[in-house]
Amino acid sequence: MSAILSADDLNDFISPGVACIKPIETLPIKSEDNSNPYEVTTEEKAAAAQPPPPASISLTDCLACSGCVTSAEAVLVSLQSHTEVLSTLDTYKSLRAPWTHNGVNGVVNGYTSNGGTNGVNGNHAEGKLFVASVSPQARASLAAVFNVSEAEAGNMITQLLSGPSGLRAGSQQGSDFTWVIDTNVVREACLVAAADEVANALTPESSNAPSKPGSEGAIDTTPKQPILTSACPGWICYAEKTHPYVLPHLSRLKSPQALTGTLVKSVLSQRYNVSPSQIWHLAIMPCFDKKLEASRGELTSSAWLPNHDSSQDPVRDVDCVITARELLHLASARGIHFSSLPRTPLSSADRTPFPDPKLDAFLFPPSRRKNQDVAAGPSGGYLYHILQTYQARNPGSEISVSRGRNADVVEYSLIRGRETIFKAARFYGFRNIQNLVRRLKPARASRLPGGKTGVSRRPGANGAAVGEGVKEYAYVEVMACPGGCTNGGGQIKVSEVDDVRIAEGLQVPNEDGAVISKPGPKEQKEWLAKVDEAYFSGSDSEYEKELDGDGDQTMQDADTNCHVNGHVEDDVVDGISRSSIKRVLTHWSDITGVDMQKLIYTSYIKVESDVGKKKQSDMERVAGLAVSVGGGW
Template sequence: MSAILSADDLNDFISPGVACIKPIETLPAAKPQDSSDPYEVTTEDQVAASQPPPPAQISLTDCLACSGCVTSAEAVLVQLQSHNEVLATLDAHPRLHAPWTAHNGPNGVANGHVRNDMTNGVNGNHTEPKFFVASVSPQTRASLAAVFSVSEVEAGNMIAQLLSGPAGIRTGGAHGNDFTWVMDTNVVRDACLVAAADEVASALSPEATPPTADSEGAAATTPKNPILTSACPGWICYAEKTHPYVLPHLSRLKSPQALTGTLVKSVLSQRYGIPPSQIWHLAIMPCFDKKLEASRSELTSSGWLPNPDPLQAPVRDVDCVITARELLHLAAARNITFSSLPRTPLPSSQRIPFPDPKLDAFLFPPTRRKNHNRDAGPSGGYLYHILQIYQSQNPGSTISISRGRNADVVEFSLMQGSQTIIRMARFYGFRNIQNLVRRLKPAKLSRMPGARGGVRRPGGATNGAAGGEGVKEFAYVEVMACPGGCTNGGGQVKVTEVADVRAAEGIHAVNGAAVAAKPGPKEQKEWLGRVDEAYFSASDEDSGDSDGDQEMMDVDSSRANGVDGKGIDEVDGISRSYIQRVLGHWSTITGVDTQRLLYTSYRKVESDVGKKKQSDVERVAGLASTIGGGW
């Protein structure tokens, strides 16, 4: 387990679970053998008991399959997905060079196929080479920007220099490996926002069909109103384990992290014949719950491979997730001072293009698009983008914003004069989420003779399956587990750690941005304000690629050329027609339907953890009693 992760760090902790998560069956300890009885008969059970049982192993996948814990960050239970795993993987596998470059020959391919027979130069053992690809969230960049008093763009450049630059991690390790591409998840998030708006429009359509009882969590179903975001894995894990009745309301759309992994692995593996196991995707995210998301069985190659091999285990779309704090540990482990890394972008002339020109222009645009404004929130802006779509379709309408019972509950209304067109809401933090799911719980039917409808529930819930007053009027709800949103994720640098981080980097005062000696809740709130400021202040600026490809410029400028049937295309700098062309092109070159690429599924998690297991005697006795027998 990463040394920086502990239960005390979690700001979205609910309650501990019962019993162990993955107990192993053990036999009674063997009795000392009595040599005085040479005719003693030894049973197989006694022989097995004499051998010490193997130690129990647990993984994040086990956590997801168990309802024994009710905590959104179950990563505290496992030793997986840390900066140590990143370094171990880089040292264990030679880097697979891109087959479309001149490294492997004039056509970029060695002997007509990808070179996958390299040998580990350290110990001479056969080791499968890998592509190393990374993606970085804007919230992570904002956290590091606040620590080192740089802009969010500069922090992103420093991360790219660490992972791919000449002064980065390639300077050490067994193979001198680094990452072929470092991607900005903001780009893929644009695709998620467009797809989310389409999903809401489809769900609110009069022709929408509600999911059946046996397909409520299926990817192909249309979610019920109110539609709840699904980009936060802590919230999803909590819903699946404790409130499965909300599953029909969940958006089926993948998160930017998951969609980035699907895009990279599907394109490289399908178009160039590279096994998914040879593509290693690292995601740098603001919270530990993203490690849980990466471990979901639904987010693997089995979801998009046209003809998966039943004998081959599915490969995760995201192999490892680390946070901002773990990224600093990664640099320190390679004896790299993060603050000394260049704040300028890597020259585009040294960047290996993504194998498809259209996808290369999409993933690596010549300019970095700014984050959304403060009204959109620090968690991706799903709600606000959808609201802006409806506003563009209703000229003259205005967006009304009102605070709920606390700062983490915000209600949005699109108004046309005095008429309300659509209502949405934002619920951040588990205290507010608990109120939300309580109101969505279907009312129990009364068994009293002559009773009508359901029974009123405490906390504002009313009759009917739609839930409580107010909640049922919302068409869309943005739900995030962390109070304050994703910039306050558990993996971000906390105010209590800033002084130590700066001291380790040899920085004692950064432009007057001092931190209190003993920071408390007030200082943490002020610190979160600095992180938010870095997040929202990121603006459109040139990425520094003065020698950028003109084709990239042409494709990027084409975003505003197409319009849909209503004549509305670009909203908040995102062109719906351009995104749809990119997604259609992705589907075409991989031969995979867009539905399988973009959407995922959810399931109710059931477990017998904490329940008394029935012994064989009790089970047989119960069976005998049901047929009229007995002992």
């Protein structure tokens, strides 16, 4: 499913024979003369008529389809790719924003923040404000390729996107990215919100609350136990299209990618009067399915923009997603060797502070957060942070870990003595996900008198039904890729490493120009271990070396993390201050005037499609109706 979203991998052999649900609209051809509309068309006139244009299919259309499309000439697929990044940079000038804010309704360097000039420093639609966000998994993939640390790989990405020797040098407009945000900082907000969501869902009031029909995936509903992670778009698409009965279990929380886009666009548009369409957000992610997430209609300005004009198209919170592999194509297209980029952070002189001081301190802390410990896994650490939060609330408790049927199924228990306080599990890879959703499928009672109830599940080791064992979990971290997000489809594979290093001039090819080695599954497993090592190797001291004075001191003065009135807070879980995160979220909601629920949560829908399904005959349809009303032949 992920591979079709790469422009390099797209070909005509992807699920051939599966129809696309988006129709090719054939409009009547306008005639220039006043001929009789009922006149029979001759072959000569038909040949002279203009054929209808090819159908244009976007990733948004793919979300509404349970099949796939091909790259046949009759169909044009609109993809998010590195070429779109370059084209946008060459088309629009960067809006420069050296803001100093003088209050909510003050003047901000040439434009009024309470309405008036629709732009930055008097600029209008001629430019865009470019913002990028980078995931730690993508940084780890590049770090493994170029034998640098994960922090250095992040600096090289920032230098490419914002540095003087990066994309700016080759752009027709001299455009570059004003801010490059580490999604680790936004992930901390997601972790705190996830722990609160689970705690709220497990209260007796929420657990026993009846659900309204048709509201299974609504934003204002509380997920049911077991709560399933929503940060993996491949898994979400799979659930919406094939197993809609799991929608009540999905976490309503946005992913770090989506939350970053909402934060940047809502704050700049609502408080600083920059049109959402003038803010262009690029996300660098480990998998192609993140492109699908960015194309979701629920993750647009229509969800948070007050008084949204329904006649205007909503603006996506994330405009474009590229992967680590595509980032190298981006640099190569500009004639830049990624390996030659500086490994040091941008100087304070090249850094533009975010206009809101509190959000600037949050998005760009003085010392960047390291990635999680190995126990937290390579996919954001949602499950482990929730476990640690419950452990902090239950002194004397311990976390017990047991492996399932394979390395991608792990069960966690928070125990104190003989009491089990909290049970959770990790399911990675579609093979394991299929087992999970099968066990969550509700029992269907037989319509025959005296028939079985439908709970014909294979008994587990303790005599209980297998499905019941899954339902005992309070939380399940679900990721589509085996091994987690560091093994995403957009990461650089071991078979590509030699080609990348040769292209960068770091390695000499064979005499025939072929790849030096042909790695197999064993080598790919070893390569993934190297990427994981880069992901987990970052340390706080390593990040602290990046501080370079003036600008960082300003951030330190504005930073409120972990401190209240000079006292260290006592609600810190794995180095994350819950109170500090909640203050940031509250501040975000206050300055934009948008309810927090609309900012950090989203919704899901059941995707119904007949694509690839065998149509029922009239006889089968009548038979089905007869059975449904209890009749027969």
